[in-house]
Amino acid sequence: MSNTPKPDAATLLAIWKKATLIKLNDERIIKQMMAGKLVMPYYSPRGQEIIPSALSMHLTDDDYICTIYRGIHDMLAKGFPLGELWAELAGRATGTCKGKGGPMHLTHPAKGMMVTTGIVGSSMPIATGLGWAAKLDGKNRVSVANFGDGAANIGAFHESMNMAALWKLPVIFMCQNNLYAEHTSAADSRVVDRISARADAYGMPGVTVDGNDPDEVYGATKIAIERARAGEGPTLIEAVTFRFNGHLLGEAGTYMDKQLYAECQAKDPMPILRARLLTEGIATEDDLVAVEADINGQIDVALAAAMAAPFPDPSELKRDVFAQDLA
């Protein structure tokens, strides 16, 4: 990957800040859930922080993203406001979706976060449609479809990739390959090693990168997004990573290979990137501690406000079903 663009020092620090927000936010969610103060189905993104943090360096609020149930990292990297996020997770009326969507349906169009789906594979057809709208608008917007390795085996993957290539749409198919599709390993899911190899079948570029390496993710996403903005069509990026908290928080994780888990733990991108910032002199320990304290402070504020906010009124069942309220 020597010829691909690399993030400069300031960008690398910005990637770390976003990734740290994701990690600290995840830790706080788990703490709240374990204390019984937050009840929700939670698909932790711990371990996948680098992918959306590096990707988002090339996106503006006008660019669209669609993501899936394991998508809070994608949302936070794109700029989801913490207050509205926490209120939504707590099911409050002040949540971004008024408490009606929850963690699996986070939406915030003001920042380009158009759809979060709880259905494996379903981010792709809709992101393709947003890509069509972007192309018709002619404003150089791009549309990012986030999905997992499991979704690469569902029909919607094929249909979306084919249509996006056929219509030369500005779509980035961002496969976050965390090695497990729910409880099923990659080896038990497909014969081919690389998901990116499937791009050939649709006549689009396909690339596999180390999803834990900010340089590689930054470079690959930069090339894909520039290509999309130039009207040259979609790209499939497979970013290989790992999720440390299993499929659904609270599961036993007995299906996971212990040796693989240990190997992945050794490659946890968060301590590696933090150490790199120090080694390369991009930041001092004091700088990083200050950032972490600031983020934790922001989470404190968002959490406290969410818990103090009212639950939605039952009359909300009649609202937003259609444009006009039900009688």
Add this chain to the structure above:
Amino acid sequence: MTEPKTMTPKTMTMVEAINKALHDAMEADPKVLVLGEEVGDKEGGGVMGVTAGLSTKFGTDRVKSTPITEQAIIGAAIGASIGGYRPVAEIMLMNFIAVPMDMIVNHAAKLRFMSGGQTSVPIVIRTMTGTGFQTGGQHSDYLEAWFAHTAGIKVVAPSCPDDGYGLMRSAIEDNDPVLFIENLPTYWNPGPVSGQHVPIGKARIAREGTDVTIVAHSLMVHRAAAAAEELAKEGISVEIIDLRTISPWDKEGVLASCAKTGRALVVHEAVRQFGIGAEIASTIGDELWGTMKAPVKRLGGAFSAVPFSKPLEDAFAPQPADIAATVKLLMG
């Protein structure tokens, strides 16, 4: 949206009326798009010609023929609508709608609610169906009940060209997803078209009468009319309510007619069991308890796949003779 232009009523077929509605809507609003299998003129302007002329007039950026790819068709429509457009997506036959069901039910219908009103999906899904051409078990079904049971999507089914035009204009301008069901065997029946919008959610009195109310939609309005003609010869006066919109249905209009006649029969081509007739009959029974002169009756398709063989196909769906016989039962 500009007010619809009034035009002198012209005689058109359903195909021509819907085609005209699409032309007029695309002309009125540059955000209106059309996509689906073979909708472009290069591919024939739709398998029955409903979209003929659109791609030539409005270009292939706005009128897109697609591969055979139903999930991507509906997904593209949903995404484009969230991005500010008003796509009219065609699913060639209603049975094929089983393929993109996830896109329609889990996404198109629910995104507004799940996002707390931040996003909306103003799409129209056109589809055609119906028994009559011996197309068998996977090309003939009426599946409106699936969608009437889903909160967040509207369902319309015109029976005449005037409503075909008017409902299509309203469906495209509606801010929610609308499933638009076209009846294949009556596509070429001519009728007057006024060029007026028809409001979604309002039924139409297709025939006035005093003894029995028949609630129907799509092809069954015509079968009910044929039955009513025969019954009139025997002195039985039938009122026919053409639902036009199945969800949200015109409860007020239906109840007003039933209160007047005191007898009700709900007819649909879809399988009777758990069909929309059950909801309508139950509502009439609840709301008009004690005032109806007879129990509310239902007629619908047999509890089988649609058969191929002509006599079997005829036996599957309610015929005018079945409707007339049931009305006589109601009359006692």
